[in-house]
Amino acid sequence: MTAEAVTARGGLTLIDPATIRRQRSFGVFYLVLAVIAALILPNGIDPGANSTFTLKPAGPPGPFDLPNLVVPTQITLYAIAILCGALGAIQLFRGFGSRWAVILGIVAAAFVFGFLTWAAADKSMSLIGVLQLTVQRATPITFGALSGLLCERAGVVNIAIEGMLLSGAFTGAVVASVTGSNLVGLVGAGFVGLALASVLAILAIRYRVDQIIAGTVINIFAAGITSFVLTRILNDHDELNSPERFSVVPIPVLSGIPIIGPMFFNSNLLLYVILVLIGVIHYVLFYTRWGLRVRAVGEHPRAADTAGIDVLRIRYVQVMLGGLVAGVGGAYFTLGSTGSFERDMTAGRGFIGLAAMIFGGYTPIGSYLASLVFGFADALQARLSILNIAVPSEFLLMVPYIVTIGVVAGLVGRVRIPAADGRPYEKE
Amino acid sequence: MTAEPRTPPPSADINQRILAALRETGRGLLVPVLAVFSALVIGAIVIVLSDLTFIDRLRTDPGDAIGVALKGVANAYGALIGGAIGDPSAYLHAFQTGDAEAYRTAFTPLSETLLAATPLIFTGLAVALGFQSGLFNIGAEGQLFIGATVATFLGFAVTGLPWFVHLPLVIAGGFVGGALWGFIPGFLKARTGAHEVIVTIMLNYIAYQLVSFILTFPGYQREGRSDPISKITEASSWYPPLVDGLRANWGIFLALAAAAVVSWFLYRSTKGFEFRAVGLNPSGARYAGISIASSTVLAMMLSGGLAGLAGTSQVLGVTHFMSSGISPGFGFDGIAIALIARSRPRGVVLAALLFGAMRAGSTPMQSTTGVPIDLVVVIQALVIMFVAAPALVRGIYRIKIPQTTGTEVFSKGWGG
Numbered sequence A: 001m002t003a004e005a006v007t008a009r010g011g012l013t014l015i016d017p018a019t020i021r022r023q024r025s026f027g028v029f030y031l032v033l034a035v036i037a038a039l040i041l042p043n044g045i046d047p048g049a050n051s052t053f054t055l056k057p058a059g060p061p062g063p064f065d066l067p068n069l070v071v072p073t074q075i076t077l078y079a080i081a082i083l084c085g086a087l088g089a090i091q092l093f094r095g096f097g098s099r100w101a102v103i104l105g106i107v108a109a110a111f112v113f114g115f116l117t118w119a120a121a122d123k124s125m126s127l128i129g130v131l132q133l134t135v136q137r138a139t140p141i142t143f144g145a146l147s148g149l150l151c152e153r154a155g156v157v158n159i160a161i162e163g164m165l166l167s168g169a170f171t172g173a174v175v176a177s178v179t180g181s182n183l184v185g186l187v188g189a190g191f192v193g194l195a196l197a198s199v200l201a202i203l204a205i206r207y208r209v210d211q212i213i214a215g216t217v218i219n220i221f222a223a224g225i226t227s228f229v230l231t232r233i234l235n236d237h238d239e240l241n242s243p244e245r246f247s248v249v250p251i252p253v254l255s256g257i258p259i260i261g262p263m264f265f266n267s268n269l270l271l272y273v274i275l276v277l278i279g280v281i282h283y284v285l286f287y288t289r290w291g292l293r294v295r296a297v298g299e300h301p302r303a304a305d306t307a308g309i310d311v312l313r314i315r316y317v318q319v320m321l322g323g324l325v326a327g328v329g330g331a332y333f334t335l336g337s338t339g340s341f342e343r344d345m346t347a348g349r350g351f352i353g354l355a356a357m358i359f360g361g362y363t364p365i366g367s368y369l370a371s372l373v374f375g376f377a378d379a380l381q382a383r384l385s386i387l388n389i390a391v392p393s394e395f396l397l398m399v400p401y402i403v404t405i406g407v408v409a410g411l412v413g414r415v416r417i418p419a420a421d422g423r424p425y426e427k428e
Numbered sequence B: 001m002t003a004e005p006r007t008p009p010p011s012a013d014i015n016q017r018i019l020a021a022l023r024e025t026g027r028g029l030l031v032p033v034l035a036v037f038s039a040l041v042i043g044a045i046v047i048v049l050s051d052l053t054f055i056d057r058l059r060t061d062p063g064d065a066i067g068v069a070l071k072g073v074a075n076a077y078g079a080l081i082g083g084a085i086g087d088p089s090a091y092l093h094a095f096q097t098g099d100a101e102a103y104r105t106a107f108t109p110l111s112e113t114l115l116a117a118t119p120l121i122f123t124g125l126a127v128a129l130g131f132q133s134g135l136f137n138i139g140a141e142g143q144l145f146i147g148a149t150v151a152t153f154l155g156f157a158v159t160g161l162p163w164f165v166h167l168p169l170v171i172a173g174g175f176v177g178g179a180l181w182g183f184i185p186g187f188l189k190a191r192t193g194a195h196e197v198i199v200t201i202m203l204n205y206i207a208y209q210l211v212s213f214i215l216t217f218p219g220y221q222r223e224g225r226s227d228p229i230s231k232i233t234e235a236s237s238w239y240p241p242l243v244d245g246l247r248a249n250w251g252i253f254l255a256l257a258a259a260a261v262v263s264w265f266l267y268r269s270t271k272g273f274e275f276r277a278v279g280l281n282p283s284g285a286r287y288a289g290i291s292i293a294s295s296t297v298l299a300m301m302l303s304g305g306l307a308g309l310a311g312t313s314q315v316l317g318v319t320h321f322m323s324s325g326i327s328p329g330f331g332f333d334g335i336a337i338a339l340i341a342r343s344r345p346r347g348v349v350l351a352a353l354l355f356g357a358m359r360a361g362s363t364p365m366q367s368t369t370g371v372p373i374d375l376v377v378v379i380q381a382l383v384i385m386f387v388a389a390p391a392l393v394r395g396i397y398r399i400k401i402p403q404t405t406g407t408e409v410f411s412k413g414w415g416g
Helices: A003-007 A017-040 A073-093 A097-119 A127-152 A161-179 A182-206 A211-234 A260-264 A269-287 A289-299 A301-306 A311-338 A349-359 A364-387 A393-408 B014-049 B052-060 B062-085 B088-097 B100-132 B140-157 B163-192 B196-215 B251-268 B270-280 B282-287 B292-319 B330-340 B345-369 B375-388 B390-397
Strands: A050-054 A069-072 A124-126
Touching: A017 A073, A017 A097, A050 A073, A050 A097, A050 A127, A069 A073, A073 A097, A097 A364, A124 A127, A124 A364, A127 A161, A127 A260, A127 A269, A127 A311, A127 A349, A127 A364, A161 A182, A161 A211, A161 A311, A161 A349, A182 A211, A182 A311, A211 B330, A211 B375, A269 A289, A269 A311, A269 A364, A289 A301, A289 A311, A301 A311, A349 A364, A349 A393, A349 B196, A364 A393, A393 B196, B014 B052, B014 B062, B014 B330, B014 B345, B014 B375, B014 B390, B052 B062, B062 B100, B062 B345, B088 B100, B100 B140, B100 B251, B100 B270, B100 B292, B100 B330, B100 B345, B140 B163, B140 B196, B140 B292, B140 B330, B163 B196, B163 B292, B251 B270, B251 B292, B251 B345, B270 B282, B270 B292, B282 B292, B292 B330, B330 B345, B330 B375, B345 B375, B375 B390
Parallel strands: A050 A124
Antiparallel strands: A050 A069
């Protein structure tokens, strides 16, 4: 018997053995984190050491600057160890019932803070810098997640996000370099994403090719053709691969808000595009007739067809829109970030976007929150390698991929997938 | 290549039987051959369109531009073929003079093709075995890296053994390394339903990081080097060359043996039958009392082990040390090879020879004509597309192709 059966309201409850197992393993996991925080991390740290976190963004002082956050390193670590240990013990013996997700969040946040405190012992770390970088790194992942969402809600698996991002990055850089306008580059990137998506749509919907194979074709093709043109032309013609980057456009008033302002309202165009896109997709998907139809097609195409919905048309449109979003998102890698295109520069972000979509429960807002988690892992790795800490950078670089596996393995909760996801539809 | 040849009535004339078998094979080959042909045609278009001289000439002298285009394609593909199977005049010269050096020069391209085909046979088999068991292993690349890393370790850390002990030990180590990396997605799929496609892709990235960490680890890293590169393995773990002075080595025979074993395993053994049953119809297999979980785990491990052997053959036969440049994407080539072979081991060998030839020819192509190696990747993607969508081939060439395979559906949601 677990506490869950007792605390659960509504009388008869079915206890899923997998849930109990998960609860137990979480308890053990929290205790392990507590042990790390109490015994391993404080090793070799001077008892009087302080960790300093700056909350003021780089640049000239503003009206709402927050003072630095200074905490005693060892005491903080012990406090976090006690918190994790206590929650772990309760989790192990009583369980938290339906609130387990909140507890997981608290423990994860506490441990990550402890880790940062340890990394910043006797040093100063820009916390706001990490948060800003989190939002930046999450942006292309979110584009990928939204692209996947648009397709999969209509029942078409889009594993080609990676290839679409890569082609978008490439096209964005080249078109912006040739035309001298990065807005035109953005349009070009979106167009190429659209073109690849139409190949995916034709293969998957018309020819009913297995959708994963169709997506793999596009990924391999995109990797091949971008590297081909890069080696054959761009390497000797630097002027074709040196676009101007999108400049930072702070939003008046909002960018002055402490913490939130520098994170979300002091960025380039593409972050604002993604924030608007999240709202639009959420609204269309859940509050319009089109969205209802899309969801119906993704869940039960036969029923939707019977109700007079053109299943194939909805799938075509959704896949094309997904390609458009992924193409535009790809431009972030060049126009929004480094400037010039490099071979295989998306480095699996499209697949991580796919995982963010799953983690986010196939909703736009959930996908964004999940992308922020991945973005944070990415940002942390980037910052910590600067601080020169004892963890090899390779292991930090693995973190987003390991988290992704944890997500698809359902270690962090189960997600309901659109029922017809990945199945070709044949009209009777 | 094709479905098992139908057994003709015993009275049938031997000639008729041969004809029937040929027709069967021909029909099976039609789609792959046309797929490769179409991919090469599109590849030619890519070569022309990315040729700046051609673009330039198009503006000034459109008539001449066509000549430039044709010459560009002919040069590139000529270099590709020459680099893959050799130059007739070099062969002629070798036969006429009988000079050993001339022979070596003439046979170098063929040797390079065999060399490149060796790991491709392994990764092709790895992906094919997965396909037959209803699994899509995109992680052959990561399994290859892990297998090669383990093999390299056994290659330099174990010393003083005679080759007939050391070589099998290292090969076994490479297999086990890949199998362990394949175990993770198999286990996660069987236990939690996590889709192997995402898990194997993620494990590829994790493997790159893990290997680059190991490569700079003291004791593994070569002394006096600061870049990620391993020690050099003992000569007792190397594959002997087929002919002195050429790079092709006995590893190709291990690859062919692996193809024979996989073929026997899939079509003649009980476990292999179970694998295929699970791949064709999981619920039917479960009803017949086959454990899908254990079949999934075992199939992923065998698949990973085969991919590990691909990495091993690179270390033992080509580089003799481990570095991150051990594979130019053999694991991904395996997907194309398995698809074009429709997951039949014999077909994998043929397709691997074809792609090995392209890999071997692409290096001289890039150095002599400036057409990048990545053209091969583009062609591969197109080949997969045409093979996976036979209707496309049917539409282009207006021919009747019997519906030989229904592509299995791998994408049934992402688990989780």
